[in-house]
Amino acid sequence: MSRLFPHPLLSGVLVILWLLLVNSLSLGSWIMGLFLGWGIPRLCTRMWFENARPRHGWTTVRLLLRVTKDALIANIQVAALVLGPTRRLKPAFIEVPVDIRDELGLTLLMSIISLTPGTVSAELSEDHSRILVHALSEENPEQLIHSIKTRYEQPLMEIFPC
Known part of the structure; x- marks a missing residue:
């Protein structure tokens, strides 16, 4: 599952942001949002910092x-x-x-x-x-x-x- 969705929280946020941007809940908007929510994190996985967790x-x-x-x-x-x-x-x-x-x-x-x-x-x-x-x-x-x-x-x- 982590290979398919390397950053599930980011994927969910991207889907929601897409739906808000297009201001539509149509099937096409959902499909495009899900595609972006899946594709963007996969494309950017190699650019993530190793230990990006704030300590304080x-x-x-x-x-x-x-x-x-x-x-x-x-x-x-x-x-x-x-x-x-x-x-x-x-x-x-x-x-x-x-x-x-x-x-x-x-x-x-x-x-x-x-x-x-x-x-x-x-x-x-x-x-x-x-x-x-x-x-x-x-x-x-x-x-x-x-x-x-x-x-x-x-x-x-x-x-x-x-």
């Missing part, structure tokens, strides 16, 4: 809430910057040293940085010790580095120990 549930919840709050605040800040005078923009590339070594944790850190409006993970060094981050407007690079390390990297290191 409350830390995970706090991190998700923090990222959501930061994204909402950053949206407002970026809107004000973009709609205001361009002289207020201070774009910068900043190298952020990272201590996290877990592949999934590092991927999540880079994703969080890119999901937060105003910052983008531009590059990961070959030795995985630094992330090049582009900030839309940053006057104090040390503050951005400190913020990324304390707000995102430390919780991720708790959740996914190296």
